[in-house]
Amino acid sequence: MMKKLDLLYEGKAKKVYKTEDENVLIVDYKDDATAFNGLKKGTIVGKGAINNRMSNHIFRLLEKEGVPTHLVEELSDRETAVKKVEIVPLEVIIRNVAAGSFSKKLGIEEGRKLLRPTLEFSYKNDELGDPFINGYYALALGLATEEEIETISDYAFRVNDVLIKYFDSIGIELIDFKIEFGRLADGTVILADEISPDTCRLWDKETREKLDKDRFRRDLGNVEDAYEEVFKRLGIK
Numbered sequence: 001m002m003k004k005l006d007l008l009y010e011g012k013a014k015k016v017y018k019t020e021d022e023n024v025l026i027v028d029y030k031d032d033a034t035a036f037n038g039l040k041k042g043t044i045v046g047k048g049a050i051n052n053r054m055s056n057h058i059f060r061l062l063e064k065e066g067v068p069t070h071l072v073e074e075l076s077d078r079e080t081a082v083k084k085v086e087i088v089p090l091e092v093i094i095r096n097v098a099a100g101s102f103s104k105k106l107g108i109e110e111g112r113k114l115l116r117p118t119l120e121f122s123y124k125n126d127e128l129g130d131p132f133i134n135g136y137y138a139l140a141l142g143l144a145t146e147e148e149i150e151t152i153s154d155y156a157f158r159v160n161d162v163l164i165k166y167f168d169s170i171g172i173e174l175i176d177f178k179i180e181f182g183r184l185a186d187g188t189v190i191l192a193d194e195i196s197p198d199t200c201r202l203w204d205k206e207t208r209e210k211l212d213k214d215r216f217r218r219d220l221g222n223v224e225d226a227y228e229e230v231f232k233r234l235g236i237k
């Protein structure tokens, strides 16, 4: 089995280690949770294992649907071997239903179905608090090429199509989500980071109860229960 070598990077929710293979890294998911650019800190017990296993489950599904991902192999509850990429410094956000910053900025009640999905970018920069930008900004700043933006946008909408159907089949409405992409050494763009209740808004289809990190962000209680409920519905093992 692949072994962890030096710690390469520690983020808010994950640690990343080098391995003997220079093209492969090991991601180790933590139970730490932050919100509002790290201002709010806490722990969601069991989150690391749930996010790791859920993200891998979804990435396998996306691979089957033609979206290439960084997934190599799940190593344990919390650890996964992934392809080493250079992260494109864009958070790619797709929305199907108004919520969060969209609702706040535009004065639209949370829960209103959008006429069509939207795509937006944030510039991944903690010092600036990940500001909203558009494709022209990304090009002007050299964050990505025109071809990459096109590929990323196509993949993002494909991810949305696959996930809407999948979550619907387990009684969950996909409100919105954030994904990130990376470049392999040869420049190929693939899906990286994670897809989990940390990075999606997931509402129970019938009751519209929030089953995601908004329970932590907004102090709604039953945070662990929500993560476990989503995990249970995935039916893994």
Ligand code: TMP
Residues within 6 Å of the ligand: 093, 099, 100, 101, 102, 130, 176, 177, 178, 198, 199, 200, 201
């Ligand atoms: P927003 O409505 O706050 O802009 O969030 C949109 C989506 O992006 C939502 O599913 C939560 C997710 N998200 C992250 O994954 N990381 C972040 O840092 C933020 C602000 C949002």
Ligand code: ASP
Residues within 6 Å of the ligand: 012, 034, 035, 036, 037, 038, 039, 198, 213, 217
């Ligand atoms: N990435 C954000 C932060 O810490 C968390 C979020 O709201 O999802 O701080």
